[in-house]
Amino acid sequence: MSDQYILALDQGTTSSRAIVFDHQGNMKGVGQQEFRQHFPKPGWVEHDANEIWSTQIGVAQQALSNAGIRASDLAAIGITNQRETTLIWDRATGKPIHHAIVWQDRRTAGYCDSIRDQYAKTLQDKTGLVLDAYFSGTKVKWLLDNVPGARERAEKGELAFGTIDSWLVYNLTGGELHITDATNASRTLLYNIHTGEWDDELLRILDVPRSVLPEVRNSSEVYGKTAAGLLGAQVPIAGIGGDQQAATFGQACLERGMAKNTYGTGCFMLMNTEGEAVPSQNKLLTTVAWQLDGERTYALEGSVFIGGAVVQWLRDGLNIIRSSTEIEALARTVDSSEGVMLVPAFVGLGAPYWDAYARGTMVGITRGTTKAHIARAALEAVAYQSAELLEAMQKDSGVQLKELRVDGGASTNDLMMQFQADILGVPVIRPKVTETTALGAAYLAGLAVGYWKSTDDIAHQWQEDKRFEPQMSEEERTRLMRRWKKAVARARDWENDSEE
Numbered sequence: 001m002s003d004q005y006i007l008a009l010d011q012g013t014t015s016s017r018a019i020v021f022d023h024q025g026n027m028k029g030v031g032q033q034e035f036r037q038h039f040p041k042p043g044w045v046e047h048d049a050n051e052i053w054s055t056q057i058g059v060a061q062q063a064l065s066n067a068g069i070r071a072s073d074l075a076a077i078g079i080t081n082q083r084e085t086t087l088i089w090d091r092a093t094g095k096p097i098h099h100a101i102v103w104q105d106r107r108t109a110g111y112c113d114s115i116r117d118q119y120a121k122t123l124q125d126k127t128g129l130v131l132d133a134y135f136s137g138t139k140v141k142w143l144l145d146n147v148p149g150a151r152e153r154a155e156k157g158e159l160a161f162g163t164i165d166s167w168l169v170y171n172l173t174g175g176e177l178h179i180t181d182a183t184n185a186s187r188t189l190l191y192n193i194h195t196g197e198w199d200d201e202l203l204r205i206l207d208v209p210r211s212v213l214p215e216v217r218n219s220s221e222v223y224g225k226t227a228a229g230l231l232g233a234q235v236p237i238a239g240i241g242g243d244q245q246a247a248t249f250g251q252a253c254l255e256r257g258m259a260k261n262t263y264g265t266g267c268f269m270l271m272n273t274e275g276e277a278v279p280s281q282n283k284l285l286t287t288v289a290w291q292l293d294g295e296r297t298y299a300l301e302g303s304v305f306i307g308g309a310v311v312q313w314l315r316d317g318l319n320i321i322r323s324s325t326e327i328e329a330l331a332r333t334v335d336s337s338e339g340v341m342l343v344p345a346f347v348g349l350g351a352p353y354w355d356a357y358a359r360g361t362m363v364g365i366t367r368g369t370t371k372a373h374i375a376r377a378a379l380e381a382v383a384y385q386s387a388e389l390l391e392a393m394q395k396d397s398g399v400q401l402k403e404l405r406v407d408g409g410a411s412t413n414d415l416m417m418q419f420q421a422d423i424l425g426v427p428v429i430r431p432k433v434t435e436t437t438a439l440g441a442a443y444l445a446g447l448a449v450g451y452w453k454s455t456d457d458i459a460h461q462w463q464e465d466k467r468f469e470p471q472m473s474e475e476e477r478t479r480l481m482r483r484w485k486k487a488v489a490r491a492r493d494w495e496n497d498s499e500e
């Protein structure tokens with residue numbers, strides 16, 4: 001086993017990544033490529049599924065070559081993915097019928113409103129989710145209703161729906177498998193998290209025919225092998241997990257009450273609640289953390305839609321930095337944001353507001369405000385949003401967090417992590433491997449093929465790299481959080497003309 005490796009495919013919102021891990025959980029080779037974001041209308045976000053597949057298989061080859069190994073050296077492949085992003089393809093040709101509708105896309109917000117009074121409670125009771133355009137179900141309905149002929153073809157069994165994990169497995173196996181795992185299924189509004197099955201009542205409510213659905217499997221098991229000729233050897237595909245759940249696994253948050261926050265495009269805080277699907281009283285989500293041997297572990301989740309993406313906006317939209325990493329140096333040129341607050345509600349607000357009509361705003365600007373203050377306000381905004389998640393999570397779970405494990409591309413920003421610890425009043429801990437999403441997928445796959453024997457092996461591998469201790473006074477923290485909530489109130493309900 002020691003000369004074998006695990007390949008993790010991490011298909012994120014902004015880039016496709018592949019990482020080769022060894023038995024100690026060290027990274028041996030990485031491949032990464034950004035791909036195009038399509039914004040056909042305000043609030044709409046799409047991906048070209050063919051580009052997702054071509055970049056993903058390209059970076060897989062790149063990671064193998066950077067690690068200096070061949071596919072025949074792999075014990076297994078694990079898959080992790082941006083969740084909720086919705087795709088329908090033709091079963092016969094494998095061609096997508098439309099671009100994938102990305103999780104951030106708000107096009108179904110009006111439809112959600114129209115069924116809210118009647119169905120929100122049923123949907124929440126069965127799926128653990130809030131009725132919101134974020135999740136796959138209403139996006140599937142939109143595709144079936146808006147792509148000419150789609151609904152008739154779906155009824156005839158000609159079309160397949162999948163989240164990105166399903167799409168990757170379908171392509172990796174040369175069209176043989178149409179599956180997903182319980183974590184990804186739990187983000188669709190169509191899957192009952194208590195029974196572990198697609199639910200007829202939910203399918204009826206959202207008008208989705210059963211014929212398009214993938215089979216739901218464990219997060220860790222051998223599903224099949226890569227198609228001959230694809231990678232040079234037929235490798236077992238043995239793990240699937242939504243990226244936030246995979247990160248929770250990779251952070252070894254394996255016991256009740258342990259939590260992590262991932263700073264990628266968005267921010268996602270998950271707390272392990274073991275076998276109990278804790279219903280949220282504070283607008284968090286109840287979700288499947290992983291399913292091993294038919295047994296589901298659950299988590300409470302807080303989802304923030306714009307995290308690191310606010311930094312991309314400063315880079316690509318405002319051009320005040322040339323690369324994401326430059327933001328820290330720019331923000332450090334000032335001691336504080338001097339009262340400027342930026343609410344990056346670019347695609348509405350997720351937890352704990354679930355306001356599809358909120359839009360971004362910046363308050364507290366004076367004649368002395370510079371791009372450095374804005375940069376600092378952007379980083380602080382990510383931390384404020386995460387602090388609101390923690391507040392809700394502590395209320396829901398009754399657990400006072402002792403520490404928060406962090407990861408994701410933007411967690412490398414020390415200034416932001418220090419501010420996060422300050423505003424939470426809880427130590428923030430960054431592990432040695434911050435690519436915990438990919439690592440989690442590798443662990444899921446490795447467990448299925450005996451590369452790692454048990455979750456204990458995994459817990460032992462987790463290593464702290466850097467700890468950020470809170471330094472802010474309680475009084476200052478309270479003052480800033482109050483201000484933040486005031487700024488959020490300014491951003492809310494902006495796009496909703498119905499009351500004017």
Ligand SMILES: Nc1ncnc2c1ncn2[C@@H]1O[C@H](COP(=O)(O)OP(=O)(O)O)[C@@H](O)[C@H]1O
Pocket residue numbers: 012013014015263264265266307308309310311312324325326327328408409410411412413
């Ligand atoms: N040093 C940094 N400071 C702040 N944000 C950063 C930094 N480096 C990267 N980011 C942000 O992190 C995000 C990328 O993180 P990643 O985990 O790769 O995201 P995803 O999986 O969502 O594609 C981008 O939105 C980028 O702007």
Ligand SMILES: O=P(O)(O)OC[C@H](O)CO
Pocket residue numbers: 011012013014081082083084103242243244264265266303
């Ligand atoms: O691509 P990421 O890492 O921002 O993750 C996206 C989430 O899975 C959306 O729910």
